[in-house]
Amino acid sequence: MVASMKSAKIMVVDAQGYIAGRLSSHIAKSLLNGNKVIVVNAEKVLLSGRKSSIINEYLKRLEISSVISPRHGPFHPRRPDTILSKMIRGMLPIRKAKGLEALKRLRVYVGVPEQYKTFEKTKFEDAIAKKPLSFYLTLGELSFRLGWKGE
DSSP states (O other): HHHHHOOOEEEEOOOTTHHHHHHHHHHHHHHHHOOEEEEEEEGGGGEOOOOOHHHHHHHHHHTOOSSSSSGGOOOOOOOHHHHHHHHHTTTTTSSSHHHHHHHEEEOSSSOOOGGGSSSSSEEOOGGOOOOOOEEEEEEHHHHHHTTTTOO
């Protein structure tokens, strides 16, 4: 356990132009390997598929609530950084200790914070979108449709 933590490193990933699912799987694997991962530009992650069906699917998911009171959940993320972190969380074994520890090493930001502008960005070549950007829906646009006002 201690030997794996010595080889741990900080990875800064600029999410602009990446497909959400493929990027999430790479990040989840890096987290399980003991790396700390910081994701910037979460609002520029791309979702593949028909835009109308993606938006309708998320809007339908927002209708699910508790019968007793909305305070009891489920709570649905609307911000791009929380949507992306929930995607990554879904790929981690969070019911086990290693999954919870991996999730604690994840940070997701909208935009690029000042302290991470100078870091070298990690690239995942197979997660980059191959088609023109008009074929994809950005996470920022989806969040805007769900009610996020932006920052």
